[in-house]
Amino acid sequence: MNRGGIPIARIAGIKISADWSVLVIGALFAWGVAAGAVPVYAAGTPVWIAWGVGVIAALLLIASLAAHEMGHALLARHRGLSVDGIKLWLFGGVAQISGDWMTGRTEMLVAAIGPAVSFLVVGIFVAISWVMISVGAPAIVAIVPEWLAGVNLLLLLFNLIPAFPLDGGRILRGFLWTRTKNRMTATVAASRAGRFFAVVLIGVGVLDLFFVDPVGGLWLVLIGWFLDSAARGEAHGEQARHALEGMLVGDVMSKNPVIVPSWITVELLVDQYVMGHQFTSFPTHSIDGRIDGLVTMRGIKQVPAQQRSNRRAIDIAIPIDRVPIARPDEHMTDLLKRLGPASDGRAMVYDGGTLVGLISPSDIARLFQTGPGKTAARVAA
Ligand SMILES: [Zn+2]
Structure with a gap:
């Protein structure tokens, strides 16, 4: 790609x-x-x-x-x-x-x-x-x-500097991980160190901004802010990874997606498919039956009501080549790295040549709501 x-x-x-x-x-x-x-x-x-x-x-x-x-x-x-x-x-x-x-x-x-x-x-x-x-x-x-x-x-x-995502931060986490044999605690500790350095940079930047060099100071503040959010992101990502560890795409996906014709109007799509289904996204198929896109609720909501009768599903669908493809037996942690804003955090799951499921942000969010007991049981399974 x-x-x-x-x-x-x-x-x-x-x-x-x-x-x-x-x-x-x-x-x-x-x-x-x-x-x-x-x-x-x-x-x-x-x-x-x-x-x-x-x-x-x-x-x-x-x-x-x-x-x-x-x-x-x-x-x-x-x-x-x-x-x-x-x-x-x-x-x-x-x-x-x-x-x-x-x-x-x-x-x-x-x-x-x-x-x-x-x-x-x-x-x-x-x-x-x-x-x-x-x-x-x-x-x-x-x-x-x-x-x-x-x-x-x-x-x-x-x-x-020992802060994510700088090399120093990775060296520190790798070192702590090797020492403690626990990736989660190593990440939390490295993330704290990163936030400490980010705060120091912001502090130095603010002093610089007011007393020495406004441009250089602003630059330091921006870098510090960037490092702080990266450190927090790394800690959150690690928690998600930890929760998803051992889970397969097939366990998490919504099964039997509703596939809609790509040429129908958005109005028809809403009346016939969106109402009455719990799905938040719908794969579309062309006349020859090929899957050619993915319509999301977000996409549908962006179409003003008066335009719903003259825009087709395919006009608002995410093109198929932007949607990551996964297999049911693939690890969720591997798929996570491919999910991104280009597909609104969604993926299509194929078994052989057949579309068998969809992964959406709500499928992943649901895992965190089921509580640690359930997650642990599924990890062990
Ligand atoms: Zn590097």
């Missing part, structure tokens, strides 16, 4: 793609060099050369970020996790690793390799910079490796 990324390269079987937002950070980096470093260290450089150097430095920095992610991806694959690829975007890069960490040691090592690669990258740029200075290279050339070493070092240090 492409997920909207633009493919750039494939290295060692790992696909690297970029989101358009990477252009934003690329431009910021280039600007930082062209308007920040060049005028200070190589004053008098023509603007077009400054920008040329800025663009080269930005490209090399994005390549360094990709190398960091490549470290995560290759080690994850080596330790038996499946890797969907590397995506570069606004906040740098992400190695899209699916499947479970399995052990704390795996999580710790996979998290640690990224900063290790960055450390190596810093070392390489320091060496290049040293060589350039000793051969007396012009300042406009020598600032590139120096700037790259500096920015990579800053990013490396930031990444080691």
